[in-house]
Amino acid sequence: MNASVKPEFSPAAQAEIQRLIGHYPAERSKSALLPILHIAQAEFGGWVSPEVQDLVAETLGIKPIEVYEVSSFYTMYNLKPVGKHVLEICRTGPCMLRGSDEMTAHLERITGAKVGETSPDGNFTLKEVECLAACGFAPIVQVREKYYEQLDTPEAVDAMLDELRGLVHRPILSWEETGLPNSLSL
Amino acid sequence: MGRKLLTEHINVEGIDTMAVYRQHGGYRSVEKALKTMTPDEVVEEVKKSGLRGRGGAGFPTGMKWSFLAKPEGVPRYLVCNADESEPGTFKDRQLMSKLPHLLIEGMITSSYALGANTSYIYIRGELLYVLRILEKAVAEAYAAGFLGKNILGSGYDLDLHIHPGAGAYICGEETALLESLEGKRGNPRNKPPFPAVSGLYARPTVVNNVESIAAVPVIVNEGGEEYAKIGIGKSTGTKLISACGHVKNPGIYEIEMGVPVEEFIYSDEYCGGIWKGRELKAVVAGGSSVPILPKSLILKTAAGEPRLMTYESLSDGGFVTGTMLGSGGFIAMDETTCIVKNTWNFSRFYHHESCGQCSPCREGTGWLEKVLHRLEHGHGQMHDIDLIVNVAKQIEGNTICPLGEAAAWPVTAAVRHFRDEFEWHVTHPHEATRPGAVYHGGLVLA
Numbered sequence: 001m002n003a004s005v006k007p008e009f010s011p012a013a014q015a016e017i018q019r020l021i022g023h024y025p026a027e028r029s030k031s032a033l034l035p036i037l038h039i040a041q042a043e044f045g046g047w048v049s050p051e052v053q054d055l056v057a058e059t060l061g062i063k064p065i066e067v068y069e070v071s072s073f074y075t076m077y078n079l080k081p082v083g084k085h086v087l088e089i090c091r092t093g094p095c096m097l098r099g100s101d102e103m104t105a106h107l108e109r110i111t112g113a114k115v116g117e118t119s120p121d122g123n124f125t126l127k128e129v130e131c132l133a134a135c136g137f138a139p140i141v142q143v144r145e146k147y148y149e150q151l152d153t154p155e156a157v158d159a160m161l162d163e164l165r166g167l168v169h170r171p172i173l174s175w176e177e178t179g180l181p182n183s184l185s186l
Numbered sequence: 187m188g189r190k191l192l193t194e195h196i197n198v199e200g201i202d203t204m205a206v207y208r209q210h211g212g213y214r215s216v217e218k219a220l221k222t223m224t225p226d227e228v229v230e231e232v233k234k235s236g237l238r239g240r241g242g243a244g245f246p247t248g249m250k251w252s253f254l255a256k257p258e259g260v261p262r263y264l265v266c267n268a269d270e271s272e273p274g275t276f277k278d279r280q281l282m283s284k285l286p287h288l289l290i291e292g293m294i295t296s297s298y299a300l301g302a303n304t305s306y307i308y309i310r311g312e313l314l315y316v317l318r319i320l321e322k323a324v325a326e327a328y329a330a331g332f333l334g335k336n337i338l339g340s341g342y343d344l345d346l347h348i349h350p351g352a353g354a355y356i357c358g359e360e361t362a363l364l365e366s367l368e369g370k371r372g373n374p375r376n377k378p379p380f381p382a383v384s385g386l387y388a389r390p391t392v393v394n395n396v397e398s399i400a401a402v403p404v405i406v407n408e409g410g411e412e413y414a415k416i417g418i419g420k421s422t423g424t425k426l427i428s429a430c431g432h433v434k435n436p437g438i439y440e441i442e443m444g445v446p447v448e449e450f451i452y453s454d455e456y457c458g459g460i461w462k463g464r465e466l467k468a469v470v471a472g473g474s475s476v477p478i479l480p481k482s483l484i485l486k487t488a489a490g491e492p493r494l495m496t497y498e499s500l501s502d503g504g505f506v507t508g509t510m511l512g513s514g515g516f517i518a519m520d521e522t523t524c525i526v527k528n529t530w531n532f533s534r535f536y537h538h539e540s541c542g543q544c545s546p547c548r549e550g551t552g553w554l555e556k557v558l559h560r561l562e563h564g565h566g567q568m569h570d571i572d573l574i575v576n577v578a579k580q581i582e583g584n585t586i587c588p589l590g591e592a593a594a595w596p597v598t599a600a601v602r603h604f605r606d607e608f609e610w611h612v613t614h615p616h617e618a619t620r621p622g623a624v625y626h627g628g629l630v631l632a
């Protein structure tokens with residue numbers, strides 16, 4: 001995104017935002033902040049820049065600081081640019097018992113990125129997260145709305161990466177069509 | 187085979203659609219409650235059922251409902267806690283993704299009982315795909331006249347909305363959840379006032395776990411007394427247990443309260459034993475926050491009685507020799523598991539998830555993680571073992587919310603039951619970190 005151009009929500013996103021604001025009492029529209037930040041992140045390249053956060057504040061009629069303090073609290077919001085796919089790798093006990101350390105090591109080797117980094121080809125950002133409520137199918141990686149489960153062999157991990165490499169970006173046409181943020185199609 | 191009150195139809199093709207769900211008796215509780223019962227009568231049935239909150243604390247649901255303040259002309263809210271983030275727990279996710287209408291039916295019947303006209307399901311943000319499943323089911327419920335104005339001609343109105351979180355374990359704590367639902371950081375509130383008096387938007391609010399709400403339809407359909415016949419003593423009904431770690435068959439199991447722990451672990455109906463033909467070493471029975479127990483104490487109480495899957499039996503012996511049923515996140519560890527590494531992993535989790543409001547929690551969880559890290563990595567001293575117990579003690583009871591205790595208990599219990607393993611890490615600093623090293627009760631096995 002060109003930093004000098006003020007970001008704007010697409011008409012589809014604006015419509016979805018209005019629908020969400022309608023879920024809360026009139027004087028409580030700030031309640032829609034978390035869902036709107038999710039939409040913003042999906043619309044503007046997988047992360048929320050200060051300019052995008054200012055846009056969210058303007059949309060809700062709240063102070064920018066009210067957005068910053070929230071975006072920095074929750075782990076799902078990326079505050080720095082990310083690769084095409086953010087791999088959220090579960091590192092918590094039950095996944096560790098079933099090999100998440102080994103899975104992470106394999107991911108780092110194959111992608112060329114360490115945890116916290118983006119791969120040189122720009123495809124994958126590796127991010128460690130805590131328990132994803134899927135412990136019985138460990139080890140787990142989450143990529144947007146998709147859970148990749150039982151990644152306990154190098155082959156399973158490689159198949160996930162291959163599938164992700166094949167995904168193409170498409171513009172968000174309609175929020176009704178997809179429900180919530182989703183700018184990738186399988 | 188025990189009775190399956192929640193999950194009987196979970197594998198029926200198309201059960202996530204209104205049509206199929208209705209064919210299997212879905213939404214009967216809404217018809218029964220709205221057409222033939224007063225709200226107070228519904229509350230009364232839930233009281234009689236003995237249902238206890240399935241989110242972890244086990245507080246009687248009917249009693250919680252009767253505490254709800256009902257000032258004239260002030261809206262009140264029901265909020266469903268679908269934040270499910272306690273390590274080892276994955277039952278709500280399974281229930282919502284496969285049986286979305288069961289939760290929605292429960293929300294309608296429960297909201298009617300509480301006199302709420304707007305209700306929310308707060309779902310953790312990572313479960314985006316489940317949120318979509320729920321939104322689709324909610325739209326179907328509106329179309330069928332189970333939501334909206336004048337439901338089934340009863341004069342009762344209800345709107346139901348789904349709200350995503352964005353990655354924060356602490357938002358499972360009910361007051362942090364309410365803050366988050368108001369569009370703020372998930373900082374737990376000081377109590378009192380309790381949500382029953384001042385909750386969402388400072389209005390009277392009930393917060394209940396997904397599984398608690400999902401139990402309400404069967405209680406209304408069959409009656410509280412029938413429900414209470416299942417189980418033992420004050421542990422009535424069925425409970426979803428999510429089994430993970432080193433069990434042979436991980437997954438969710440709906441059990442009648444009172445199944446022996448030994449049967450749950452070894453029977454093919456449930457976990458099918460320990461994977462790879464190995465021995466069981468330890469179990470964390472109710473999510474990462476509850477005390478770990480060695481094999482001997484999880485199978486039998488200190489008095490030698492078989493341990494049962496009930497609130498009472500699992501907590502027999504208090505924190506000295508017992509644990510808790512908690513959220514039903516059942517984590518089994520085989521003989522090769524390093525308890526020190528696992529304890530460090532959990533401490534890192536709590537440090538990462540502390541909201542930072544109270545110094546004992548913010549600083550204490552940091553200390554626990556740091557000292558456990560050095561013990562695990564062969565840089566620890568003998569006095570570090572007492573140091574972590576001491577730090578844990580200083581967190582307990584000195585914080586705004588129970589996350590502090592949840593961070594402290596696993597550490598105290600691990601040292602109590604596996605002290606020799608911590609000492610072994612100090613006396614064998616190089617072996618402890620040797621790749622592939624495994625330890626059992628202080629002995630190197632391989």
Ligand SMILES: Cc1cc2nc3c(=O)[nH]c(=O)nc-3n(C[C@H](O)[C@H](O)[C@H](O)COP(=O)(O)O)c2cc1C
Nearest residue numbers: 239240241267269270271358359360394395398588
């Ligand atoms: C740190 C912390 C995390 C919690 N996480 C959850 C959770 O993920 N889901 C849940 O239902 N309850 C959770 N709880 C318990 C809730 O505060 C609350 O007691 C529960 O939602 C009440 O519902 P119930 O009575 O139906 O169990 C958590 C509590 C604490 C202190």
Ligand code: SF4
Nearest residue numbers: 541543544547585587
């Ligand atoms: S105990 Fe920890 S998580 Fe809870 S309010 Fe205090 S600092 Fe926050």
Ligand code: FES
Nearest residue numbers: 090095132134135
């Ligand atoms: S520990 Fe990884 S999903 Fe729960």
